[in-house]
Structure formats: C-alpha cells, structure tokens
Amino acid sequence: GLNDGDLYSLAIAAVTDVGGHGAPAVTSVRPRAATRLTVLSTVHKVHAGHKVALTGRLSTVTGGHSIAGAKVRITPKFANGGTGHAVTVTTDSFGVWAHAFRVTRTTTYVATWVGNKATLPSKGHRKITVF
Numbered sequence: 001g002l003n004d005g006d007l008y009s010l011a012i013a014a015v016t017d018v019g020g021h022g023a024p025a026v027t028s029v030r031p032r033a034a035t036r037l038t039v040l041s042t043v044h045k046v047h048a049g050h051k052v053a054l055t056g057r058l059s060t061v062t063g064g065h066s067i068a069g070a071k072v073r074i075t076p077k078f079a080n081g082g083t084g085h086a087v088t089v090t091t092d093s094f095g096v097w098a099h100a101f102r103v104t105r106t107t108t109y110v111a112t113w114v115g116n117k118a119t120l121p122s123k124g125h126r127k128i129t130v131f
Contacts, residue, residue: 003031004118008029010029011026012024012025013025032117032119033062033065033119034061034120035121036060036061037057037122038057039111041055043128044127044128046128047130049102050102051101052103053099054099055097056097056098057096058095060119066093067091067095067119068091068093068095070091071114072088072089072111072113073087073111074099078107079105106128106129106130107130108126108127108128109126111125
C-alpha cells in the first residue's frame with residue numbers, strides 16, 4: 001500500500017489500437033491520513049467564573065493511531081460572534097491534550113489541528129453554558 005506523507009509520481013499515457021500514443025500526463029500525489037480531534041469536558045453547565053477543564057485526543061480515523069507532539073489551537077467563540085484569547089496546546093505521546101479555562105459566559109471552544117505532511121486537518125468543539 002501507499003504510505004501517508006510519502007510523495008508518489010504518476011505518469012499516464014494513452015495508446016491507440018493502431019500503435020499511436022500520446023504524450024504522458026505526469027502528476028505527483030501525497031496521500032494524507034484523515035484525523036479526528038475530540039474535545040471533552042466533565043461538565044456542560046457552570047456558574048460564571050468557574051474553571052472548566054477541557055481535554056481531547058488527536059488521532060487518525062483509520063486505526064486510531066495517536067498523533068504525538070501536535071500543536072492544537074483552542075479558540076473560545078462567544079454567542080455574539082466574538083472570539084476570546086486562543087491558546088495552543090501540545091499533544092502528549094498518546095495524542096492527548098488538556099487545558100483549563102475560566103468561563104464567564106456561554107462559550108463554544110473550538111480545537112483546530114492544521115494537519116501536516118502526513119495528516120489532514122480536523123476540528124472539534126465543546127459548548128459550555130453559563131447559568
């Protein structure tokens with residue numbers, strides 16, 4: 001099979017039944033693995049000002065292989081369309097990340113992995129409601 005992240009060159013040429021053939025078309029492709037980025041919390045509703053710990057895992061869709069050392073950006077998005085201060089976390093050897101936020105209003109936390117040479121980007125989110 002093909003290896004994710006490796007570069008492969010392909011050439012295709014047409015051949016007719018009378019012996020003629022056209023110039024080959026040449027292209028390169030680099031297959032990348034699809035990824036899954038989860039965002040979890042132990043609570044979904046909190047009082048304003050309380051801290052909420054978010055955790056997640058970055059892995060490949062096929063096989064569930066961990067993606068270690070990845071930079072995941074977590075951006076708070078508010079109901080009014082505004083965004084809060086984004087933070088960047090690094091996944092551990094199991095593809096797991098964690099960060100605590102002090103929640104002052106209902107917020108959806110969006111985690112983003114931009115991908116790399118061998119993997120595709122992915123996003124995950126978790127809404128925390130303030131009451």
